[in-house]
Amino acid sequence: MRRVGRNSFTEIYFRGCNPSFVETSDGYVMIDSPQIPIDALRWREMMEEKAPIRYLINTEPHGDHIAGNAYFKGVTVVGQVKLQECFDRYLNQFGSMDEKRERMKTTDPDSVWLVGHPDYLDSNKPSVTFTDELTLHVGQHTFNILHHAGHTGPQTTIHVPEDGVVFTGDNIFHKCRTWLQECDPWEWLDSLRAIEALDVETYVPGHGEPCGKAYLKEQAQIVENWVGLVERFVDRGLSAEDALKEPIEVTKQDPYPIGQNLFPHDQRLTGLIINNLHKRILEKKQQARG
Numbered sequence: 001m002r003r004v005g006r007n008s009f010t011e012i013y014f015r016g017c018n019p020s021f022v023e024t025s026d027g028y029v030m031i032d033s034p035q036i037p038i039d040a041l042r043w044r045e046m047m048e049e050k051a052p053i054r055y056l057i058n059t060e061p062h063g064d065h066i067a068g069n070a071y072f073k074g075v076t077v078v079g080q081v082k083l084q085e086c087f088d089r090y091l092n093q094f095g096s097m098d099e100k101r102e103r104m105k106t107t108d109p110d111s112v113w114l115v116g117h118p119d120y121l122d123s124n125k126p127s128v129t130f131t132d133e134l135t136l137h138v139g140q141h142t143f144n145i146l147h148h149a150g151h152t153g154p155q156t157t158i159h160v161p162e163d164g165v166v167f168t169g170d171n172i173f174h175k176c177r178t179w180l181q182e183c184d185p186w187e188w189l190d191s192l193r194a195i196e197a198l199d200v201e202t203y204v205p206g207h208g209e210p211c212g213k214a215y216l217k218e219q220a221q222i223v224e225n226w227v228g229l230v231e232r233f234v235d236r237g238l239s240a241e242d243a244l245k246e247p248i249e250v251t252k253q254d255p256y257p258i259g260q261n262l263f264p265h266d267q268r269l270t271g272l273i274i275n276n277l278h279k280r281i282l283e284k285k286q287q288a289r290g
C-alpha cells in the first residue's frame with residue numbers, strides 16, 4: 001500500500017490494476033476494485049473496519065479494473081455512461097463462471113470458492129453515470145470525475161484537488177508495457193494533454209508506480225511510436241496480417257517490460273496493437289479522402 005496524498009492510497013503490488021482509495025472525513029471513496037476476489041474482500045474488510053465505503057468509481061471497462069466490483073455489493077458504483085453499457089459484455093469476455101473458477105485454481109486457489117459464490121453473483125456495474133464530467137463532494141474532499149477517452153472509449157480520470165493527486169486508469173502505464181489493443185490513439189494523446197494540464201504533482205497510473213508530470217510526455221511518445229510504425233506499414237500498402245510478418249522491434253516502440261503478471265500475453269499483445277492501429281489508421285485515411 002502506497003500513500004500518494006495526505007488521505008490517498010494505492011496498491012501497486014496486486015495482480016491486476018492499481019486499485020486506490022481516498023479516506024475522507026465521511027468514509028472511503030474507491031477508484032477501481034482489486035481483481036482477485038480474496039484481495040477485494042480483504043480490502044473491503046480493512047476499510048469497513050474504520051469507516052463505510054461511500055463510492056466506487058471505475059476508470060475503464062477492462063476486467064482488471066472492474067471484476068472486483070462484485071465483492072463490493074451495496075457500494076454505489078460511478079462510471080461513464082458508456083462504461084455502464086458495456087460493463088457485463090467486458091466481464092463475459094473472460095469466459096463463463098466455470099471457466100473462471102477453473103483458471104482460479106492455478107492463479108489463486110484461495111479465491112476459488114468466491115468465484116460464482118451466491119453472495120457475489122451481481123456484477124455491481126455503475127448505477128451513477130455521467131457523460132463528460134461529474135463532481136462529487138464527500139466529507140472534505142472533492143472528486144472531479146472526467147471523461148478522457150483514449151486507452152478505452154469510456155476512459156475516466158479522477159482528480160482530487162485537496163490531495164494533489166490524479167488517478168488515470170490505463171491512460172498511463174508507468175514504466176510497464178503500454179496496452180493499445182483497442183485505443184483511439186489520437187483521443188489518447190488529447191487526453192494526455194488534458195491530464196497534464198491538471199494542477200497536481202502526483203499521477204496514479206493504471207499500472208506501475210505513481211509518477212509525476214514529466215512521464216506524461218514519455219507516455220505520449222510511446223503511443224506516437226506505435227502509430228508511426230503502423231502508419232509506415234499502411235503507407236507501404238501492407239495488410240495487418242502482412243505487417244505482422246515484418247520484423248517488429250517492440251522495445252524500440254516501448255522500452256518497458258510487461259507488468260503485473262501479464263507476461264503470458266506479451267507476444268499476443270503486439271498482434272492486438274498492430275491490428276487495432278492498422279484498422280484505425282485506414283479508417284482515418286478513408287475519412288480524410290471523404
Ligand SMILES: [Zn+2]
Nearest residue numbers: 060062151170
Ligand atoms: Zn486497461
